[in-house]
Structures are given as structure tokens and as C-alpha cells.
Amino acid sequence: MDFEHSEKTQDLINQVRTFIDNEVVPAEHTYHEQLEQNPWKTPPILDELKAKAKAKGLWNLFLPKEHGELSPGLTNLEYASLAEQMGRHHIASECFNCSAPDTGNMEVLAKYGNEAQKKQWLEPLMEGKIRSAFAMTEPEVASSDATNIETSITRDGDDYVINGRKFYISGAMRESCEIMIVMGKTDPDNPNRHQQQSQILVPMNTPGVNVKRPMMVLGSVDAPEGHAEVIFENVRVPKENIILGEGRGFEIAQGRLGPGRIHHCMRLIGAAQRALELMCKRANERVVFGQPMIKHGSCREDIAKSACEIEQARLMTLKAADTMDRYGNKEAKELIAMIKIVAPNMALNVVDRAMQIHGAVGLSQDTPLAGFFAYARTLRLADGPDQVHMMQLGRNLAKKYE
Template sequence: MIPQKSDIVTELEGRLLRFMDEHIYPNEERFYRETDEVGPFGVQPIVEELKPFARKKGLWNLFYPDGEYRLSNLDYAPLCEIMGRSHLAPEVFNCSAPDTGNMEVLHKYGTEAQKEEWLKPLLDGKIRSSFAMTEPDVASSDATNIRSSIAADGDHYVINGHKWYTTGATDPRCKIIIFMGKSRPEATDRHRQQSMILVPKDAPGVTVVRAMPVFGYWGVPDRVSEVKFQNVRVACGNMILAEGRGFEIAQGRLGPGRIHHCMRLIGLAERTLERMCRRVDSRIAFGKRISEQSVTRERIAEARIAIEQARLLTLRTASIIDAVGNKAARREIAMIKVAVPNMACRVIDWAIQAFGGGGTSNDFGLAMAYASARLLRLADGPDEVHRDQIARMELQRHVDTPPSAAVDRTGSGGVAA
């Protein structure tokens, strides 16, 4: 059972909704225009203009577990959904990827020196960050394939690698990159070969080769890029946690991160359904409103059902993470990562059909919405990997245990939440 919202969450929801009405929605057209004008290596002025207003309203770093309100994953989820209704919103509140995940890594695993140098300015919004994991030369859905190297050399590590779909690297405010590479290739456990290390973006040998458009869009929904690391030297103190702990860090980062992605997508799907309903009720075809066509009503009904199902599953997952941690919630995390992007793709596709040709442009925000949803069927692991994980856990649950032990009486995958 999902607990009731606390008073502070209800209050923050109201403040967020007012901020969205007053500052975000009226500036979306400007945001998209500026995104095209400044390109992937620039900063949209409207984003920086709105940040001081968000801070003044106390709507800053809401995701951060040690922030002003100390919100749990379940507390933050409905707030994240509201932000997800607009591509402009998350960064305005300093709650956008990859910074949120990188800040959580530094918060959980960073040394005091690393927190002082990088976490504090990230929390303050003075800098931005990047995450470099995926590589063009291997199937990176299996992260044990990663070839990039992190080699010890005295009191430094020497880093070599070729990354792409590296989020955040084209941003001129980006100052630090979390880099995943192989530091212990001799380890017999393939999941203990990888490490994560902090690489200053301005370090000699770091080259942002190019920005990479997502479905033709630069910088929205993600600034992704191709980056080369050639004999980059960083101090040993830049290693996060310890050598061979890269997968452990990744799992700690991706659990809450997937909650964030999914709740933002649910917000985007909600906004899309609203747009669809208003559109079909204002357009007439073949002598009656499109909203009176049975196929339209069926799709609206199915969209409402799908959004509600996705939201409940995601909130349940957030609750389990809060209660027993990421590892115990890995089945639920995998399920939302499959269910939510597929739901959003379907709802947005129906809206595009309802809008007709105009839906394929970004005049109504639908094309970019679809790009966001479709990207997330790959980001943080493709559907196929998550489905395989879900199936393996389900098989183990039923094959290796007696029937009475396999019954899920707790609503949390057999783990008391």
C-alpha cells in the first residue's frame, strides 16, 4: 500500500504547480527557440533567468536526500512528475540529469575532498557535470564489455577511452565528468573489473568530438555527445570509492535515477493526454468533433488506464527502495524501466495521430516528447536487458522455492516494505 503524502509534499506540490503556471509554461516557446539558436554548445538564457526564482521559492535540489526537506524517493516522486511535464522545468530546479545522478554518486560514495570540490558547486548550480559510460565500439548494454582503461601510474591514473551518448559534455558549464572504465582487467569477477573516476573536463587529452542529436534535436531532451579520452592523467584521489567498485556505484546511481526518469515521463504523458483531449474536442471531422469518434474515446480511456498503472507501479517501487534499498527493489526497478517508457511512447503516438500532420512537428511539443520517451527505452539499459532480468528473477522465484514461499503477500516482491 502506498502511504499518504506528507503535508510538506502536498505544500511543495502546490508551490511547484504555481511556479509551472507562472514561469515554466509561458516560457516554453522561448526555451525551444533559444535551444535552436544557441545550439548544443550553448546555454539557453531563459534557464539561467528562472533559476533564481526557483531558489527563492524554496524549489531547489528537491531530489537531494540531505536537502532542505530531506525527501524520500516516494516523497520526491510526485514532485518529479510535475517537473517532467515540461522539458524546461527540471534544470530550472537543479533537478535534471545527469547532474542529479552524479550528485547522488558524490553524496553516497565521494570523499570529503571530492564533495568539497565538486558536489558543493553542483548543488549550488554553479557548474554542471557529465556521465561517460557508453562506448561506440562495443555493445554497451552489457557494461562488462567496456574497453576504456584506467591504469595506475604512480600517484596518478592514466585514462584512455572512446565514449558516446555521454550526457552533459557539450554544456559549457560542465566542469567534471564521471568516467567508467576498466581498472582491474585481471579480476576473475567481471563485475569487479570496472571503476568510476572523476575527470575534469578541461584536463589535457579530453576532447568533445561532436554533439549528437537525439531524433534530430540538439540538447533536448539530453545533451549527448561523443568524447575521446587520450592519455588523460588525473590524481589517484579522483577515484570514486575504490578500484573495482564501478558496478556497485552504478547500481546505487541508477535505482533512484530510474525513478526520476519514470516519474518525469509520467508527467510528460499526463501533459500529452491533456493536449490530446483539448485538441480533439476543438476539431471537427466528418461532421462531428473528433472527441466524439469512438476510436478517439477508446484511446483516451486506454491512455488514462495506462498512465495510472504506470504511476502506481513507480510509486510502489519508490516505496520499496525507501524501505529496503535498491538491491531488494531491483525487480520493481526493472519493471518500471520497461513499463513507463513504453506507456509514454504509446500515449504520445496516439496524440500525434489525433493532431494529424501538425503532431509530427514540434509546434505542439509532441515530436520532442516522443524523442524523450523513445530515448528512455534505451537509456539506463534497453528494454531487452530489463525484461531478461525480470524473467530470470521470476523463474528463480518459482523454480527454486516451494509454492508457499513464492506467494507475494507483501506487495513488494516477497520483501516486507
């Protein structure tokens, strides 16, 4: 693996970093002011930032080059360093149309959708005109095992009828969220549990779609994205809304979650790196017991350990991205599992140390640390909990030595 950025990648890193410094950072205060007026409406300043990024060609950078003319042509390895820059600021990813859950949904539609589905939903998503949600998790079953999903998708003539209850459906609280990809069972009695599920497109304005409430994350509603509880009561959509075909839902989910997991890890590296930089700045400026905090050994140790852990996770993330590019997502699954285990825990450790060095202000809204902490803690569950990744990774590694 080549550890040097290509000229093209370095130029893009510089462009993204410059845009964030010159456009995103000065707009953050306005963003939060506007958000207070309506928590579920995308703040107008964000639409302005998206238009500026799009005009500069810094748009849809996440979509792998195998998607042809839809993609900007970047490899996963090239995108990794860009996503790290985006992860340093809460709103940056969305400015470049590179935020979850849209990224995963766009990849699903680009890879598995038919031409009509791409025209109706992929195009406006890629243009940044609408937002989307992915509805898989359910409160009544252990959704870390996707074969447990109980929502029913029943064929009725030229339609499918959907009934079920989902929760923590990220993005579904947004006023701009117009489409959900819903996972449920079309064939619950199939002896092959991995062929019972399907995925189907459900517009948010379909009768019977009932957004009950935002689920909190560590006491926050996480506006404007939100993580909704959604009830589906006899929701009827055309048969043409099924993606790829009946029984292909588990296959689609596996194809979707692999890239999505590593995108989150890339962003977490950026969040942790910014936390380290804030930690160093605070340690140099703050005087404790008559001397700068950096003079204390425990503070130096926290900074040193954090730098080591970030660099380890960064290299593992880059290796996973490079393996995806060279050999495909399936061949990279072990490395993707490793980094999904390592990166959130690393970020939690680094951010926690930064919060401690900042004192009470580290818990407040005056730094991004509390938001970083909540994001990292959420990622120990989102896209599969640590325990599932470790269980499967341990099984696969041991199998090689049978």
C-alpha cells in the same frame, strides 16, 4: 501504501505546479529563441528561472533524505509526484536542479565521494553553478553489460592515465559541463569481472579530452544538453580523483542507476499525462467530417486506453518509490525494473495516440509531443535496454520457484 499525499507533499506539489505555470511556461518561448543563438550555451532565461526556484526553496528536491543535511528531506515517494509535475515541461526539471545526468552524479558524490571530492564538485553541482556528465557507454562494445567497458584507467605514479572512446555522453556538449564521471577498467585481468571497473573524476578541460561531435537522437542534437562522442587520449588526472577506490566502479554504477531509472519514469508519467490532456483538448475542439473529433468512437477509445495505461504506470511507479523508502533500493530492484520496462513503452503509446489525434501539428515544434516521443523512445535504451531488464527480471522471478 498510503495513496493520499501528506499535507507537506501536497503543498510542495502545489508550489512546483504554480512555479511551472507562472514562471516556466511563460519563459518557454524565450528559452527557445535564446537557444537558437548558441545551442550549447544554457539560455540566460534558464539561469533566471533557477535563481527564482532556489529562492523559493524548490531546489535539489530529488536527493533522498538519507543524505542528511545535504537533502531537503523528501522520500522517494514524496519526490515522485514532484517529478511528475516537472516531466510535463521539457525545461522544468533543470529549473529545480533536478535534471539528469546531474541528479545521478550528485547522488554518486554524496554517497561515495570523499570530502575533497564533495567540496570541489558536489557543492557547485548542488548550487547549480556547473553541469556534469556520466561517461560509461562505448560504441565498440555492448555497454548494456557494463563489464564489457574497455576504456582503460592505468595507474602511473601519482596519476591515472585514461584512454578510450565514449559516445552518447549526455550533457557533455554543454559549455557549463565542467566534470565527467568516467567508468573504465583499472584491473582488466581480474577474474571477477565485476571488480575490473572503476569510476574516476575527469574535468572537461583536462588535456586529452576531445569532444568530437554531438550524437543525434532521432535527427535532433538535443541542445543544449547534447549527447557527445568523447575521445580520451592519454588523459592524466591525480590519483585522488578515483571514486571510492579501484574495482568499485560496477558497485557505484548499480547504486547510481537504480534511483536514476525511477526518476526518468516519474518524469515520463508527467509527459504522458500532459499528452493525454492535449489529446482531450484537441478532440473537443477539432471538427472532423462534420462533428467534433470526440464524437468518433476510435478517438474516445484512444483517450480511455491512455488514461488507463497512465494510471497503471503511475501506481507502479509510486509502489516502487515506496518500496525504496521502506526497504532500500536493492529490495526494490524488481519493481524498478518493471517500471523501467513499463513507463517508456506506456509513454510512447500515449504520445503516439496524441500525435495521431493532432494530425501533422503533432509532429511539429508547435506542441511538446515530438519531444516527449523522442524522450520516451530514448528511455527504452538509456539506463539499460528493455531486453536486459526483462532478462534479469525474468531470471530473478523464476529463481524464487526453483
